[in-house]
Amino acid sequence: MNHYSIGIDIGGTNTDIGLVSDSGQVVRRRRLPTTEYHTAADYMRAIGDTIQQLMAEQKLPSIRSIGIGAPNGNPQSGSIEADTPNLNIKESIPFREVLGERFHVPVTLDNDANAAAIGEMIYGGAKELRHFIMITMGTGIGSGIVINRQILHGSTGTAGELGHAIVQPEGRLCGCGRKGCLEMYASARGICQNYMDAAARVHQPLTAEAAQTLTCQMVGEAALTGNPIAVAAYDTTAYWLGIALANAAAFSAPEAIFLMGGPTRAGEALMKPLKHYFEDNLLFLYKNRIQLRFSELNLNEAAILGAAALGEAATSAAPHAR
Amino acid sequence: MNHYSIGIDIGGTNTDIGLVSDSGQVVRRRRLPTTEYHTAADYMRAIGDTIQQLMAEQKLPSIRSIGIGAPNGNPQSGSIEADTPNLNIKESIPFREVLGERFHVPVTLDNDANAAAIGEMIYGGAKELRHFIMITMGTGIGSGIVINRQILHGSTGTAGELGHAIVQPEGRLCGCGRKGCLEMYASARGICQNYMDAAARVHQPLTAEAAQTLTCQMVGEAALTGNPIAVAAYDTTAYWLGIALANAAAFSAPEAIFLMGGPTRAGEALMKPLKHYFEDNLLFLYKNRIQLRFSELNLNEAAILGAAALGEAATSAAPHAR
Numbered sequence: 269m270n271h272y273s274i275g276i277d278i279g280g281t282n283t284d285i286g287l288v289s290d291s292g293q294v295v296r297r298r299r300l301p302t303t304e305y306h307t308a309a310d311y312m313r314a315i316g317d318t319i320q321q322l323m324a325e326q327k328l329p330s331i332r333s334i335g336i337g338a339p340n341g342n343p344q345s346g347s348i349e350a351d352t353p354n355l356n357i358k359e360s361i362p363f364r365e366v367l368g369e370r371f372h373v374p375v376t377l378d379n380d381a382n383a384a385a386i387g388e389m390i391y392g393g394a395k396e397l398r399h400f401i402m403i404t405m406g407t408g409i410g411s412g413i414v415i416n417r418q419i420l421h422g423s424t425g426t427a428g429e430l431g432h433a434i435v436q437p438e439g440r441l442c443g444c445g446r447k448g449c450l451e452m453y454a455s456a457r458g459i460c461q462n463y464m465d466a467a468a469r470v471h472q473p474l475t476a477e478a479a480q481t482l483t484c485q486m487v488g489e490a491a492l493t494g495n496p497i498a499v500a501a502y503d504t505t506a507y508w509l510g511i512a513l514a515n516a517a518a519f520s521a522p523e524a525i526f527l528m529g530g531p532t533r534a535g536e537a538l539m540k541p542l543k544h545y546f547e548d549n550l551l552f553l554y555k556n557r558i559q560l561r562f563s564e565l566n567l568n569e570a571a572i573l574g575a576a577a578l579g580e581a582a583t584s585a586a587p588h589a590r
Numbered sequence: 591m592n593h594y595s596i597g598i599d600i601g602g603t604n605t606d607i608g609l610v611s612d613s614g615q616v617v618r619r620r621r622l623p624t625t626e627y628h629t630a631a632d633y634m635r636a637i638g639d640t641i642q643q644l645m646a647e648q649k650l651p652s653i654r655s656i657g658i659g660a661p662n663g664n665p666q667s668g669s670i671e672a673d674t675p676n677l678n679i680k681e682s683i684p685f686r687e688v689l690g691e692r693f694h695v696p697v698t699l700d701n702d703a704n705a706a707a708i709g710e711m712i713y714g715g716a717k718e719l720r721h722f723i724m725i726t727m728g729t730g731i732g733s734g735i736v737i738n739r740q741i742l743h744g745s746t747g748t749a750g751e752l753g754h755a756i757v758q759p760e761g762r763l764c765g766c767g768r769k770g771c772l773e774m775y776a777s778a779r780g781i782c783q784n785y786m787d788a789a790a791r792v793h794q795p796l797t798a799e800a801a802q803t804l805t806c807q808m809v810g811e812a813a814l815t816g817n818p819i820a821v822a823a824y825d826t827t828a829y830w831l832g833i834a835l836a837n838a839a840a841f842s843a844p845e846a847i848f849l850m851g852g853p854t855r856a857g858e859a860l861m862k863p864l865k866h867y868f869e870d871n872l873l874f875l876y877k878n879r880i881q882l883r884f885s886e887l888n889l890n891e892a893a894i895l896g897a898a899a900l901g902e903a904a905t906s907a908a909p910h911a912r
Binding site: 552553 | 720721735737742743744745746747748749750751752754755756757758759766767768833836837838840841842843844845871873874875876879
């Protein structure tokens with residue numbers, strides 16, 4: 269008999285809820301508009317009702333676990349913190365308490381990048397690995413660091429913010445208020461900026477309108493067709509990401525570093541220069557010993573799978589020998 | 591009754607062997623000239639004989655453990671690798687095998703920075719901490735990363751090389767062959783270079799002779815008396831170290847970062863600007879939550895204590911809850 273778990277991916281716009289089988293298939297899924305909820309109680313009631321619908325449709329008397337990936341998810345308390353940016357709900361959202369009581373299963377919550385890392389470990393390309401890093405590329409850059417098959421949370425619960433490693437002191441101003449963070453060079457927004465800079469360098473600056481409608485996907489597609497400005501933009505991306513990942517390697521000496529998210533759709537236009545700069549900047553101890561790989565999870569399902577994997581990892585986790 | 595352990599600090603010039611009490615006192619110590627040994631067998635026989643002398647002098651029938659801190663120490667095999675730079679012995683040196691057989695105790699070996707971290711945890715200022723980083727400042731910069739009271743070794747056994755984090759792409763050429771590594775700015779040599787650069791900036795370049803005889807200790811002493819060039823040199827040191835440690839904080843979110851080694855003798859001339867740049871470059875999640883501290887171990891004993899602590903940590907280690 270198959271076992272099923274629930275994975276919930278919480279974003280500022282949408283909340284995606286999926287029913288996931290043992291083998292990592294998202295068998296059913298539903299979407300709620302996050303923005304329409306203004307109290308934690310309403311929001312959690314809607315999520316709970318949706319879970320019950322999914323179970324009923326699949327004729328399931330029970331599920332095994334609930335996992336939740338969320339920005340500002342606090343793994344210790346099982347809540348989303350009060351006053352999380354981009355959420356209309358301003359009070360704390362106590363998922364573990366409320367959903368745990370309603371469904372009588374373990375409820376595990378973590379930030380979305382950590383969920384992605386655990387998703388790769390349970391359902392994707394890291395099934396056999398003990399030490400790896402997941403880099404999630406999107407509007408920003410997140411990271412989940414796995415050491416000995418466990419997420420590194422650190423003393424604050426918030427370890428693994430490699431998107432905010434400073435790679436270029438006095439560089440581009442970041443939304444966090446500091447300068448030169450990796451995500452200003454290698455996130456979707458950073459890649460667009462790299463494109464605009466590359467265009468200006470060859471005296472073909474974008475019009476204000478073109479700059480406004482530019483997307484990372486356009487840059488990636490142009491790079492794949494060999495457009496020299498787009499290729500230069502991805503080269504810059506790879507240069508900074510290569511240095512940052514080489515520094516991360518000198519920290520935890522992982523077996524592999526995975527990349528996930530929209531900008532990875534550029535495929536070899538990203539991976540080829542990235543491998544070059546990564547190896548070039550790697551300390552001799554690590555050269556040719558650390559794989560750079562794309563996530564093996566389908567991008568449309570990765571967030572739900574990651575969230576579901578959080579619950580699965582927590583329920584199946586026996587302490588691992590070092 | 592007191593228990594005693596042996597700590598061995600292996601350097602290219604000297605091998606220091608100490609008998610250490612439970613309470614962290616180095617009760618007896620002896621020094622062997624590393625350079626005079628050319629075979630692993632001779633070297634280990636001399637070390638074993640010295641241990642036996644120390645035990646006899648203290649009238650000890652037995653010891654509890656042997657710990658060894660060594661550059662290129664391989665914790666998995668318990669050996670120093672063949673062809674280690676700065677050693678005349680070119681074959682592998684199988685400490686665990688030989689000393690374990692002779693003394694019938696656990697023999698633990700790790701690199702010197704990891705030994706320093708464990709020394710701080712067992713005998714120094716990190717007794718109550720679960721997550722911290724030790725930075726050893728000397729000719730180079732080493733680091734030992736402790737997560738949940740265990741050294742982070744990673745997949746290669748060689749994790750934690752923060753001295754080779756690239757802080758200034760295209761910066762000063764490092765001995766490792768790359769550019770802009772932290773240790774080119776914040777090691778003893780880096781601090782001397784900072785001094786020479788600061789002197790040149792105010793049109794008082796050092797003569798070739800002065801440059802040759804300049805030591806980090808001289809710069810530190812001058813900084814403590816307020817010499818503006820030396821103060822500027824330490825400011826530069828603190829700037830780069832502050833960025834690198836802020837990046838390390840975003841990786842493992844430690845409770846504290848400790849500094850050890852010769853350059854720390856500059857005291858507040860280092861710590862005051864370092865705290866400024868560290869906090870300034872820290873992501874908001876970590877601000878005011880991570881202590882910067884000097885090691886509490888006496889610098890003359892720290893290496894022996896660290897080595898002894900390796901053995902003690904290994905013999906007393908029960909698996910820790912996360």
